[in-house]
Amino acid sequence: MTEVRQAPDSVFVPGIGQPAPEFELLNQYGEPVRLSDYRGRNVVVVFFPFAFSGICTGELCEIRDNIAAFKDSNATVLAISVDSKFAQRAYAEKERLNFDLLADFWPHGAVAQEYGVFDAASGMALRGTFIIDVSGIIRYVVVNPRGQARDFAEYRQALLALGEHQP
Template sequence: MTAAVEAASPAVPALGATAPDFELANQYGEPVRLSSFRGQNVALVFYPFAFSGICTGELCEIRDNLGMFENSNAVVLGVSVDSKYSLRAYAAQEGYNFDLLADFWPHGAVATAYGVFDAGSGMAKRATFIIDSQGKVRYTVVNPRGQARDFNEYRTALADLKQA
């Protein structure tokens, strides 16, 4: 990626900003629109690729602690550049009971809108946005390649939503 392209890429949405709206197909091909979750909190979890080691570990931790999100009136939406077909097989294999969204085409458009698309490798960066019931970004983390997110940060971010 050239410096000119990097400079033109959108920045990560600021805390308190309205989260960019989007519609993507889930693993079953059903359309999922972010704005349809107004009134609920959303954990928007970008991950590089289905079936990869760190991504699987992180999403399994979410799967195993889904009640923590539900207790905070939060829905989990996983997003990667994989196709809906890959995501369906991945969700079935791992027992994910939350939507995995295909940012497949235009390739990485939603990750780009959130400032987390790595055009050099063609994947989303490992990033999470906690979006409140009004559609505002309340928490953001973007981890370097190869570094898993700290699950305890989800607990803190979700607890902060309850206190707001």
């Protein structure tokens, strides 16, 4: 269950069945968030280009409005962009986002690079989503072209399929 619609040339995007690269970033409150702290839960890692931009706001507000669907699937959402924790906090407050926004600010885009979704030419993350299972293994990947929103229904489908394969 993987679909990579677009990835930069010569960039490695971790694939299905591989361990998710570990990371620790600050959330919008300045608190450290480590991927491995979520072992035992599914994690939906959502890379987005920039806070306050139109498509990103639409996508993240759709997640906000449907957060119960993630919780029902034993999933935590971690949204990541290259914005600072200060921008992330202002954005989360303005849009009433009820999940962690993580700042991949410095070194600039380092986590996005690890996941193969950093566009060095524009200095931003591409729209990449990675669903990671309870053991830290990547089970779903999608990278959308610039300007194309991700389909929320695909997240639900991937999480439902994942639930069928977990104890």
